Amino acid sequence: MILAVLEQTKGTLPESSLEALTAARELAKISNDQAEVVLIGSQVKSLVSHLKGCAKALLVEDAKLDTYAPEAYAKIVAETIQKRSPRAVVAAGTDLGNDWMSRVAVRLDLGLATGCTEFKFEGANLRVIRFNWGGSLLEEAELRSNPKLITVQPHAIPNKPGEGAEPATETLSVALNEKDFRVQVKQVLASEKKGITLQDAKVVIGGGRGMGAGENFKMLEDLAGLLNGAVGGSRVATNNGWRPHSDQIGQTGQIIAPDLYIACGISGAIQHMVGCKASKKILVINKDSEAPIFQRADYGVVGDALQVIPALIAEVKKAKGL
Amino acid sequence: MKVLVCVKRVPDTGGGFKLTSDGQRVDTTNMDFTISPHEECAVEEAIRIIEKHGGSSTVLTLGPEQAQEQLREALAKSVNGAILLEAPDYESWDPAATAQAIAEAAKPGGYDILLFGNECADACNYQVGLRVAHWLDIPCVTGIKALEIQGNKAIAKREVKDGWEVYEVSLPAAFTVKEGLNSPRHPSLRGIMGAKKIPIEKKKLNKREPQLVRKMLRKPQEGRGQIEILGQGVEAVPKVVAKLRELGVI
């Protein structure tokens, strides 16, 4: 059996969970096995209709588990593994999925391969391809302990809805004590940010050292306003305090995948590019025609961003009849 | 207050990667070395906690002799002590092996707070901090971007899609941190000179059998073709607008 461990928020399964579920079903298929799913929260029964093609849904319904309680969640999964002896356990390689599975791994003293993009059984071992350097490199690795614990890199395996009947459901009960709740979300604060997020925007405009100063990001905001986009930046932009760190694009920031990324005054360091290379198209404005980013983009303007962008804003306004 | 902060030596690969011919590692000829930006923030936080609450901070790395360079950098920023867990072959230590050695080294220290990066820059395992915390039987919050110590409690915040999750745990506790937690300082010249005199404690610990074993590294395929240059300076603007139209952006 292959066990999928799925995170849900407010009664919905995020895309990354559906990708992990797809991966679990595929792993089950190639090893002539069946897939089962663990779901934890207060209203998880309603999610069973998304789990077609799986043999069983193991549900833990408890209002106390509605907000993430990592140690309780890990205990539930660890006990489920001991009871049901899966060959492999699959979760999404998100912040939450990696946290949860690491805790499961150490409880059972097992190896865990995070950020996997491919996997196949080779006898008793599992071969995986996984992200290194935030995706700038791929590592081929072997997981030797059993069962195999893996998390799936978001966007690596496209979600394919399952076919066939809905799974049978079974309610699990795991005894939880006070210590299992020593780490738990106490409060959720709404974001102070307004407007479209970097994740949701179809157009993202990034600024780097070449923007010269924090004030100059105002022109990127203006352009983003006209193109219905969002503004982000390189690590230099966030380190200089020109943008908040939450706007950083790259290995230690966000990974974005808009239709168009416009990079202004950014050199194209590999740690920046892993954050934006999933963009459908990349347009560069950089005054140095030798900058490495010209090797990693679709369209380029060689020029001073501080002159090109105001001219571009004027021209876009004209084009839009504003 | 006693704080331990763990950092990993990695090559500074901004310009791109070359792999060794056997595909086993990054070719580091002529490369500088550094630590992950997350870990730089962990070091900074350790210093700030001690500045505010008193006590001492210690930086630890499991790595080769040369990793003393990364320890000295932290000492120069005014971390108080340093531990090198000697492991010339540290790249082949899996997360469980690394964490077991760190936990063993940390146990006698009586640390109130342990700080880690959310993930290391190279192998990106996302798990060493959690494993160490489990073996020391202390709570751990991962991926935090804010930390406040109040007596024997810590309030930590984690950024999520539409806001912040707030956690409260009692000390001793471990935290894995993300860049954005603070703005790391640069070492002063005096700090650099002073750091040279601080002795580094060296230990050699057993390596447990790895469960996750590297076979090979490779570069991902890059899908983009030849770039189309739309022009020089402001003269390119009409072509850019035409392109934005073509792409359906305006």
Ligand SMILES: Cc1cc2nc3c(=O)[nH]c(=O)nc-3n(C[C@H](O)[C@H](O)[C@H](O)COP(=O)(O)OP(=O)(O)OC[C@H]3O[C@@H](n4cnc5c(N)ncnc54)[C@H](O)[C@@H]3O)c2cc1C
């Ligand atoms: C482990 C690790 C993780 C990292 N994570 C990230 C990350 O998440 N995100 C990230 O961005 N970086 C990250 N970095 C840093 C990265 O290596 C680079 O240092 C950084 O991306 C460089 O930012 P930049 O392009 O803005 O600046 P620079 O590299 O200094 O480039 C500035 C560019 O602007 C151009 N320019 C200057 N003036 C103008 C002008 N007036 N008009 C037009 N162009 C101009 C220059 O020609 C140059 O190409 C990481 C590094 C490490 C080691």
Ligand SMILES: Nc1ncnc2c1ncn2[C@@H]1O[C@H](COP(=O)(O)O)[C@@H](O)[C@H]1O
């Ligand atoms: N060799 C090492 N020496 C010291 N600390 C390490 C080492 N490897 C990992 N760590 C710490 O554990 C964090 C997470 O690493 P990882 O789980 O490998 O992604 C890193 O950011 C470091 O703080």
